Structures are given as C-alpha cells and as structure tokens.
Amino acid sequence: MSTKEQVLIFDTTLRDGEQSPGASLSVQEKIEIARQLEKLNVDIIEAGFPASSPLQFEAVQRISEESGRTVAALSRAIERDIDEAWKALRSARRPRIHTFISTSDIHILGKFGHERYGRTLAEKRQTILDMAVRAVAYARTLCDDIEFSAEDAGRTDPAYLAEITEAVISAGAATVNIPDTTGYTWPSEFGKKIAGLRERVTNIDDAVISVHCHNDLGLAVANTISAIEHGARQAECSMNGIGERAGNASLEEIVMALKVRSDLHDYTTGITTRELYNTSRMVSSLTGIIVQPNKAIVGDNAFSHESGIHQDGMLKNRQTYEVMTPESVGVPQTHIVLGRHSGKHGLQARLDTLGYRVAGEELETVYQRFVDVADKKKEVYDDDLRVLMGDELSKPVEPIELDYLHINSGTASIPTATVRIRIKDRTFEESSTGDGPVDACFRAIERALGLEQLLNTYSVRSTTSGRQALGEATVRLKDGDKFFTGRGVSTDIIEASARAYLQALSLRENAAHHDHNTTIDNGI
Numbered sequence: 001m002s003t004k005e006q007v008l009i010f011d012t013t014l015r016d017g018e019q020s021p022g023a024s025l026s027v028q029e030k031i032e033i034a035r036q037l038e039k040l041n042v043d044i045i046e047a048g049f050p051a052s053s054p055l056q057f058e059a060v061q062r063i064s065e066e067s068g069r070t071v072a073a074l075s076r077a078i079e080r081d082i083d084e085a086w087k088a089l090r091s092a093r094r095p096r097i098h099t100f101i102s103t104s105d106i107h108i109l110g111k112f113g114h115e116r117y118g119r120t121l122a123e124k125r126q127t128i129l130d131m132a133v134r135a136v137a138y139a140r141t142l143c144d145d146i147e148f149s150a151e152d153a154g155r156t157d158p159a160y161l162a163e164i165t166e167a168v169i170s171a172g173a174a175t176v177n178i179p180d181t182t183g184y185t186w187p188s189e190f191g192k193k194i195a196g197l198r199e200r201v202t203n204i205d206d207a208v209i210s211v212h213c214h215n216d217l218g219l220a221v222a223n224t225i226s227a228i229e230h231g232a233r234q235a236e237c238s239m240n241g242i243g244e245r246a247g248n249a250s251l252e253e254i255v256m257a258l259k260v261r262s263d264l265h266d267y268t269t270g271i272t273t274r275e276l277y278n279t280s281r282m283v284s285s286l287t288g289i290i291v292q293p294n295k296a297i298v299g300d301n302a303f304s305h306e307s308g309i310h311q312d313g314m315l316k317n318r319q320t321y322e323v324m325t326p327e328s329v330g331v332p333q334t335h336i337v338l339g340r341h342s343g344k345h346g347l348q349a350r351l352d353t354l355g356y357r358v359a360g361e362e363l364e365t366v367y368q369r370f371v372d373v374a375d376k377k378k379e380v381y382d383d384d385l386r387v388l389m390g391d392e393l394s395k396p397v398e399p400i401e402l403d404y405l406h407i408n409s410g411t412a413s414i415p416t417a418t419v420r421i422r423i424k425d426r427t428f429e430e431s432s433t434g435d436g437p438v439d440a441c442f443r444a445i446e447r448a449l450g451l452e453q454l455l456n457t458y459s460v461r462s463t464t465s466g467r468q469a470l471g472e473a474t475v476r477l478k479d480g481d482k483f484f485t486g487r488g489v490s491t492d493i494i495e496a497s498a499r500a501y502l503q504a505l506s507l508r509e510n511a512a513h514h515d516h517n518t519t520i521d522n523g524i
C-alpha cells in the first residue's frame, strides 16, 4: 500500500481555462471535456461560473447531473452568485460552491474603491473580510463542501491573508485556496507564504490548503510544486495550462513532475497519466488553442528527437534522452524526426523499419542524398525516404549528373535556364530559353549534350505533403523503338525535372554502352 500523501487535482480547464481569450466552449463541448476529465481521474472538475451566463449555468447543471466527481462552481462573494451556483450544482453527487474575493491591497483599492466598501484601506479590508465570511457562511447553509479563494493572495499582506483564512475556515470553508492570481511570486517566496499560513492560522488543519497559480512569469508549475512541498494538498490547474492571460499551472506538468521525481518527496496524485495526451488533444481541438510543439509532456516535440547524437543515444538506450516514457502519458511512441541534424544511425534505423537494408558504402551514398533533401526540408518523412530509395535503387551505373542549375523565370521575363552537367570528370555547360522554366531547362540539357529532342512524356507530382513536399518528376525518352524512363526527386520541381531527364539519358547511354535492353519501356 502506498504511504504517499494524496495531492488533490482540481481541474479548472472548464472555468479559468475557458477564460483564455477565444476559448469559448459550447455546453456540449464542455460536457465532452468533463467526461474526458473523469477518465483522467481528476478529483474536482470546476465546471464554470453559473451567474455569468445562461450557457455557463446550463453547462454546470448538465455536468453536475452526470459526473461522479466533485463538481465545483465559482461565484463572487455575493448571495446572488452563490444562489446561481447552488441551483446549477444541486443535482451533483458531490457539489462544491467555490466563492472568492480579492484580498491584496492593490485589488481592494483598485476594484473596491467605492465608498460603500469603506473610506480607508483598513475599513475596506474589514468589509472584504466580512463579505468573505458572510459568503462562506451563506454558501454553507446550501452545500456541505465550500471552497474559499483569496484572490491575488500572492500579493496579499501575509498577516491579513492569515486573518481572512482563519475567519473563512471558522465560517465553514473546507478548502482555502491561495491563488497567485497575477503569477507574480517566486517559488521560494510562494512556498514560504504557504508555510507562513500553516504557522499563523490556528485552525488551518480543519481545511485543505489549495493553490491556484498563474503563469505570467512562467513560474506557475514551479510555484505549485513549491507550495505542495510546504503543505498545500490541492493543486488547481488546467489542461495544456490554458487560462487567463499566460494561463494557469499546467495539469500535465504538475502531475508528471510529481510522478517522475517521486524519489524526492512523499506525494502522489490519482491521475491516470496515460489519458494526459488524449485529454490535451481534445482540449486543444475544442478550444481551438493549439499546443506549442515544445510544450512539456504533450507537445508534438516532447518525445521527438532530431539530432544525430540524440537519435544514436535513443536507439541504444531510451533513458539517455527521455525522463519518462511516451506511453506513460499516452503518447503513442517516441518520434525520431529525420531532418538536417540527423545522423547515419537514425537514418539507417528508419530505413530498416521501412524495409530497406542499407549499410556501408550504400548507406554513405543514401545519406548524402538524404542530407541534400534534409537541407531543403524541415522534416524528411517516410514517404520522402521511400521516394529517395526508389531514386537511388534505379540509379544508372554511369550517371550523367546535374552539377549546376540556374533558372530565371517570372511573369515579365522569358524563361531561361543554365545547366552544367557532369559525366565522369567532364563538364558541359549551356543556356537556353524556353516556353517555360522546364522547357528551358530541357533545351539547355539537350544543347549541352548536343542531343536532338527525345522527350516522349513528362509528368510531375507531389509525393509528400506540405509546402516543402518533395516533387517527383518522371521523364520518358523515346529513342527509336526503345523507351527510357527517368525519375528525379527534389523539393524544387525544376531540379527534379532536370534530374529525371538526366537519369533517362543515363539509362539510354548505359543501354547503348553495354547493349542492355533492360531499360526498354518498364511500364512506368
């Protein structure tokens, strides 16, 4: 049996997360996410702020009706909001009213400037404290589980924060939330704040200490972890870290930081970590907020390795560059990204899985072609490799190679091509105009090699996806009753066309040289 202490995960994706600009969700979308949060096994789902709109009300009501979790609803420290929250929550198996009010002087003076809150700061502080206590006591008459949040606690005077915390616990709050609303604190400072409350608040053991950290300085997760180390036992967070401004502490990061470094502490969460990736994707697609590729745990690159040295290490032992397995968070597999930083080990391993066994000199040759492609493309996909291998396998023995190609083309100029062609150690250079850049290029090749026009058919297609896709050109030459088909591949379709033409010419030369007939129409 685990002796570790449970840290409750309070998910606020549907409330604070939805406060992200542009993230509005429909009722049905909120219900979908709530279902996924159940699978993830969060302890508390904050479903919304019922007093803020009929949609929010309905979403909280519908989630309350079907969820087996604790469902929380937010309300200001006023009876009307609390009533709305309760009406929306009342069918929940485990309802929680979450009421809040600001406690920092900046907020008190800035937001409650009206004289009805008092004339001096001291009077206003007292009014706020009274409102907090009244709100908690009132909510407690409706619901057994009350959470109180001291908004902007991160910037609140510690003595006043302790006073209000003690008062709301006495009034019936079972959870006291200490938000770093503006993401202002440092981890050591925030940890001390929590420790300070445990020292000053005499009834602190009657409530769970919660924290709710924002990410304005990128410290939300660090602050949450520090607070847990100093006594917090509920972490408020959101999937993908979405929320007001720079967002909330990210659920997946808190959970995995605790799990991966369990050697450092005695806390645990109930989260089914294999559901993290699915949940992240669902939240991203329904809110329309994309997950940055380098986002920890759930970003596209979180388990991707591009550089040769890393790929080599990973192929030998995954632990060299991964502190957790992708499977543990529901990511299907580690992704070895083939690109300009990849080395031969990574390329060889991928070719192997695609069914191409290459080694030694052949690997060197393929690797050089791969590097050429990788220099032009951000990522070399499996399809690119298949095309490249096909290109390599049908390479003639004595190739006529493209050394240099320059194209001048545009809406207001006559297409002109200059080519330099290498055959063994001889080079041939020529220029030509044409009806289009491909025509100019083919004419320049014919001039350089002193050939008549042999072109029978020509086609070009994209073989992989995206703007940097590889283009594959196919050129068929007719020489008497023989056909020679060449293929060329490049991110530049003119270059692909030139390569295809030269390959077809090479095959023709080879055939003439060795009297081989194998290159006669191969049916491509």
Ligand SMILES: CC(=O)SCCNC(=O)CCNC(=O)[C@H](O)C(C)(C)COP(=O)(O)OP(=O)(O)OC[C@H]1O[C@@H](n2cnc3c(N)ncnc32)[C@H](O)[C@@H]1OP(=O)(O)O
Residues within 6 Å of the ligand: 016, 019, 049, 051, 052, 053, 075, 076, 077, 078, 100, 101, 102, 111, 112, 151, 181, 244
């Ligand atoms: C840190 C947080 O994330 S807090 C939660 C933020 N979430 C939201 O704001 C949800 C969406 N909000 C809304 O739909 C609306 O703002 C409503 C329905 C809540 C209120 O709308 P309105 O009545 O038009 O008020 P408005 O939003 O303009 O101003 C807020 C009022 O609430 C007061 N107020 C703010 N927080 C609290 C609080 N915790 N307790 C009591 N009163 C509060 C403000 O002082 C202001 O009152 P005033 O009109 O007397 O100056």
Ligand SMILES: CC(C)C(=O)C(=O)O
Residues within 6 Å of the ligand: 016, 100, 149, 150, 151, 152, 177, 179, 180, 181, 212, 214
């Ligand atoms: C209402 C509270 C918990 C909040 O969202 C904040 O302070 O950021």
